[in-house]
Every structure is written in structure tokens, then in C-alpha cells.
Amino acid sequence: MTKRIPLIARDLKRLYTGFLIAAVLLFIVCSVLTNFNVMTLIANGDAFWEFITEDFLPPALPKADRIPGVLSSVLVTLALAMSATTVAAVFAFFVALFGSERVSPFPRLAKLVRGFATFLRNIPALVWAFILFSSLGIGTGVGFVALFITSFAFMVRAFVETMEDVSQDCVESLQAVGASFPQRVTQAILPSCLSGFLSWFLYCVEVNIRASTIVGMVGGGGVGLTLFSYIKSFQYDIALSIILLVAVMVIVVDRVTGKLRKEILK
Amino acid sequence: MEPILRFEHVAKEYPNGVHALRDVSFEVKEGEFISVIGPSGSGKSTLLRAINRLIPISGGRVILDGRSVSDQKGRNLRAVRREVGMIFQNYNLVYSLSVLQNVLHGRLGYMKGLRGIFGRYSENDKKEALALLSEMGLEDFCCNRASDLSGGQKQRVGIARAIMQKPKLLLCDEPIASLDPSSSKTIMDLLWSMTKRRGIACIVNLHQLDVALKYSTRIIGLSKGEIVFDGAPERLDDTMIEEIYGTSRENLMIGGTEDDKADTVNCA
Numbered sequence: 001m002t003k004r005i006p007l008i009a010r011d012l013k014r015l016y017t018g019f020l021i022a023a024v025l026l027f028i029v030c031s032v033l034t035n036f037n038v039m040t041l042i043a044n045g046d047a048f049w050e051f052i053t054e055d056f057l058p059p060a061l062p063k064a065d066r067i068p069g070v071l072s073s074v075l076v077t078l079a080l081a082m083s084a085t086t087v088a089a090v091f092a093f094f095v096a097l098f099g100s101e102r103v104s105p106f107p108r109l110a111k112l113v114r115g116f117a118t119f120l121r122n123i124p125a126l127v128w129a130f131i132l133f134s135s136l137g138i139g140t141g142v143g144f145v146a147l148f149i150t151s152f153a154f155m156v157r158a159f160v161e162t163m164e165d166v167s168q169d170c171v172e173s174l175q176a177v178g179a180s181f182p183q184r185v186t187q188a189i190l191p192s193c194l195s196g197f198l199s200w201f202l203y204c205v206e207v208n209i210r211a212s213t214i215v216g217m218v219g220g221g222g223v224g225l226t227l228f229s230y231i232k233s234f235q236y237d238i239a240l241s242i243i244l245l246v247a248v249m250v251i252v253v254d255r256v257t258g259k260l261r262k263e264i265l266k
Numbered sequence: 267m268e269p270i271l272r273f274e275h276v277a278k279e280y281p282n283g284v285h286a287l288r289d290v291s292f293e294v295k296e297g298e299f300i301s302v303i304g305p306s307g308s309g310k311s312t313l314l315r316a317i318n319r320l321i322p323i324s325g326g327r328v329i330l331d332g333r334s335v336s337d338q339k340g341r342n343l344r345a346v347r348r349e350v351g352m353i354f355q356n357y358n359l360v361y362s363l364s365v366l367q368n369v370l371h372g373r374l375g376y377m378k379g380l381r382g383i384f385g386r387y388s389e390n391d392k393k394e395a396l397a398l399l400s401e402m403g404l405e406d407f408c409c410n411r412a413s414d415l416s417g418g419q420k421q422r423v424g425i426a427r428a429i430m431q432k433p434k435l436l437l438c439d440e441p442i443a444s445l446d447p448s449s450s451k452t453i454m455d456l457l458w459s460m461t462k463r464r465g466i467a468c469i470v471n472l473h474q475l476d477v478a479l480k481y482s483t484r485i486i487g488l489s490k491g492e493i494v495f496d497g498a499p500e501r502l503d504d505t506m507i508e509e510i511y512g513t514s515r516e517n518l519m520i521g522g523t524e525d526d527k528a529d530t531v532n533c534a
Contacts, residue, residue, distance in 0.1 A: 167360075169354070169356055169357075169358040170358050170359060170360045170361075172320060172354070172358060173352065173354060173358035173359070173371075173424075173427075174371060174374065175320060175347070176318055176320060176347060176350070176351075176352035176437075177347065177348060177352075177371055177372055177374050177375050177427070177431060178344040178345065178346075178347035178348030178374065178375025178376075178431070179344070179371070179374040179375060179382070180344060180374075180382065182382075182383045183374050183377070183382045183383055185383075186383045186384065186385070187360065187363075187367075187371060187374060187383075187385060188360050188371075191360050191362045191363050192360050192361065192362050194362065195362070
């Protein structure tokens with residue numbers, strides 16, 4: 001018998017096979033644990049399709065006198081995302097200055113600052129909204145604070161990394177010149193990192209537009225709350241038009257910020 | 267004459283246990299042009315940064331113009347630093363600012379409060395910066411972004427920034443390691459003439475042995491953090507070179523000819 005010539009290394013092949021087996025096993029275990037059954041999905045398929053075709057389609061417009069309200073709620077969502085991100089960016093900039101060992105005048109505290117930011121960031125905006133609306137009540141205030149906290153924490157990390165990438169060399173040279181910490185910030189860090197900061201800021205706006213809709217649904221105000229109230233009152237066809245409206249809004253914002261980011265980084 | 271700079275048994279041990287400098291002592295007088303040579307990792311950069319405390323030392327004393335550098339903090343440290351100009355291998359400019367702004371950064375150490383923070387330089391400083399730029403042949407570029415310049419031009423801006431500090435001592439950390447041969451020559455000539463004319467002492471870290479031999483009034487050879495040679499370039503013979511680099515002179519020159527100067531960048 002002639003031995004087949006292997007095309008890839010044997011242990012690599014073993015690794016792939018192992019991965020495949022592990023994935024299949026994982027699927028089976030998870031299906032059992034969650035009682036997920038493909039069959040029930042197929043068996044209940046009719047109800048599902050009925051719901052889609054009867055309740056959702058075709059999309060319907062809300063009553064004429066409600067339309068301005070819906071549109072203004074979209075604007076509220078946009079404004080919520082923009083304002084929360086902007087305020088968060090300003091705070092994040094000042095905090096980020098102390099989050100990098102190489103830039104901060106107190107390098108020992110840098111780890112603490114970053115750890116704090118990581119902690120805040122790992123709690124999703126949705127959870128913040130839930131926690132907050134028991135103390136702040138339903139409304140845009142909750143949405144604002146929830147988005148502020150998460151995007152603040154995200155931008156602290158992003159800004160610290162931008163600073164360490166971009167401005168390390170010129171910070172050293174200004175240190176050698178005898179410049180003070182505020183001088184180094186305004187004369188070296190800010191000018192050299194500004195485009196990087198703006199790019200992260202725009203990315204954060206993008207993320208927050210999506211998040212603010214969801215945060216709105218749990219009580220943060222804006223189009224999320226409007227959408228949720230239509231769903232709760234079983235007016236699914238109107239809900240669908242609002243969903244489409246949200247999709248259009250997200251796509252438009254995505255394209256605009258994407259374009260701006262490309263311009264900035266040129 | 268009182269020396270500008272004095273190293274007294276300076277030692278530096280990094281937290282990871284590396285001894286970058288061991289018992290380094292020397293003096294620098296006005297008008298000297300000193301090259302520090304040695305293989306990579308011999309402590310050249312640490313030596314230079316110990317002078318203006320960009321790297322704090324762990325033993326001994328560095329005395330600059332009569333003041334012990336390691337004792338200075340805050341405002342006093344800034345006052346020490348502004349008297350020492352520094353030039354870097356990677357130029358270390360703020361590339362998004364104009365050439366003129368970068369040159370004026372040399373004045374920041376002398377400025378206080380909001381004027382310094384917002385870069386409101388005096389008209390006198392601006393005039394001086396422009397004069398310096400034309401001396402460097404960069405007058406047409408003063409309003410360009412620093413990122414638009416070539417390597418040699420960027421280094422000239424770096425020199426102008428350091429000269430704007432009106433320093434007593436100029437530190438150059440591998441000033442020509444990223445440059446082509448002809449720019450390297452321009453930069454070394456400029457360093458030589460600028461410091462000579464203003465009576466500034468100059469310490470240059472160099473990888474290129476032939477450049478060191480050509481320009482210096484004195485050469486310091488470092489090996490594993492210790493000074494193994496300190497004297498006039500004429501005294502640096504082949505056995506000495508071998509002791510510094512741990513290899514013979516022929517192995518340090520790629521082509522061995524004069525024109526290949528900058529190609530010997532990483533000879534060590």
C-alpha cells in the first residue's frame with residue numbers, strides 16, 4: 001500500500017478536526033440545556049409567518065396627528081446620542097490624560113484610571129439604563145446618563161491608546177524643552193492626537209445612535225420609547241414603519257460619520 | 267573654568283535589573299564637541315537622558331551648571347531642562363503644527379500660565395525663530411505643516427527648536443541615524459557651526475565611528491554602561507575601538523569608503 005502524501009501538517013489537521021468535533025458537541029450540549037429544538041421552530045413556522053405577514057406587513061403609517069411626534073422622537077434619539085457622546089468625549093479627554101503612564105504626571109495612578117474605565121465599560125448601556133431609571137425615572141435623562149457612562153469609559157480607553165501611539169515622541173521632546181504638563185497637553189498631545197480623537201468620537205456617535213434606540217425602549221425616551229409603546233399596544237404594522245425609519249436613520253448616520261472619519265484620517 | 271556638566275559616579279539600574287550605567291564620571295567644558303560611541307545597548311541613550319532627567323538615575327550625581335539635576339523637581343527641574351537643548355533620532359516634532367510653531371516650542375520652558383498653554387509667543391520670539399529658520403535655509407517652509415518636510419529638513423527644525431532654548435548644552439541622540447548620507451553631512455555641519463558660533467557645548471550619540479572621528483573634539487567610548495575610553499579622537503586607536511565595540515574596526519564599516527558614511531548606521 002502506498003502512503004498518501006499529506007497536504008498539510010498532521011497536527012494542524014488534527015487541530016481542525018478537533019475544532020469541528022468541539023463545535024458540534026457544544027451545539028448539542030447547548031441545545032439540550034436551552035431546550036432548543038429545530039423541529040418546534042418548523043412546526044410553529046405557520047404561526048411565525050402569519051405573524052410576519054398579517055401583523056407586521058404591510059407597514060402602516062401612524063395617525064396623521066401622531067406623525068410629527070414620531071419624527072420628533074427620532075430627533076430626540078439623534079440628539080441624545082450626539083449630546084451624550086460629546087459631553088462624554090470632553091470628560092474622557094481630561095481623564096485619559098491621567099490614564100497613560102507615559103503622559104500622565106502621576107504615572108502610578110494610570111492603572112487605576114484605566115481599570116475604572118474598563119469596569120464601567122463592561123457594564124452595557126442597557127443595564128445602566130435599567131439601574132438608572134429606578135432612581136431617575138423614565139425619560140431622556142436616563143438615556144443620556146446611560147449612554148454617557150458607557151461612551152465615556154470607551155473613549156477613555158481609546159484616547160489613552162491614541163495618545164500612546166501618536167504623541168509619545170513629541171511629549172518627550174517638549175519635556176526636554178522644559179514645558180509644563182498643561183503646555184505639553186495643549187502644544188503636543190492635543191494637536192497630534194486631535195484627528196485620532198475625532199475619529200474615535202465619530203465611531204462612538206455611530207455606536208450610540210444604535211444604542212440610544214435600545215436604551216430608549218427600556219425608558220430612556222426618544223424613538224425607542226415610541227416604538228415600544230406601539231409594540232405593547234399590538235400595532236405591529238406601525239411599529240414596522242418606525243423600525244424602518246430607525247434603520248434609515250442609522251444607515252444615514254453611519255455613512256456620514258464613515259465619510260467624515262475617512263476625511264479626518266487623510 | 268567651571269565645567270558646565272559633571273557626572274559623579276552615576277549609575278542607572280532599570281527596574282528589570284539591567285545596569286545601563288555603572289560608575290560613570292566625566293566633565294564637560296564650554297565649547298566642547300563630544301561624541302559618545304558604543305554598541306547598541308551600551309547605555310548611550312540612558313547617559314544622554316540622565317543629563318536632563320528624562321530618565322532618573324539610581325546612583326551618583328549629575329551636576330549641571332552648579333545644580334544637582336536629580337534633586338530638582340517641578341518648576342526647578344523645568345528651569346534646568348530649558349537650559350539643555352535636545353535633538354532626537356526621530357526628530358520628535360509635533361507634525362500637525364507648523365514649522366514655526368515647532369521652533370517656538372523651544373521657548374515654552376520660559377513661558378508661564380495661559381500664554382504658554384495657548385502658545386501666545388511674543389513678537390520678539392517669533393522674529394528670532396524666523397531668523398533662525400532662514401539661517402537653516404528653511405525660511406520658505408515656516409508656515410508648512412512639519413509633516414510636509416523631508417527627514418533632513420525635520421532634523422533642522424529640531425535643531426532650531428533646541429537653539430531657541432538658548433541652551434548652554436546641546437544633547438543629540440543619534441541625530442543622523444535616520445538620514446541619508448548627504449542630509450547627514452548637512453546636519454553634522456550645522457550642529458558643528460551652530461554650537462561653535464554660540465559657544466554651546468555639544469554631546470552627540472553616534473553609531474557612525476567615522477563621523478565621530480571627523481567632528482569631535484573629544485570622544486567617550488561606552489561599553490556595557492562603563493566608560494572605557496575618554497579622550498581626543500587621535501588617541502582612539504584600533505585596540506581601543508576593539509575594546510569598545512568588541513569587534514575589529516574592519517567589521518564596523520560596511521563599504522569602508524568615505525561616501526558610505528550613513529550606511530554604517532547599524533554597524534554595531
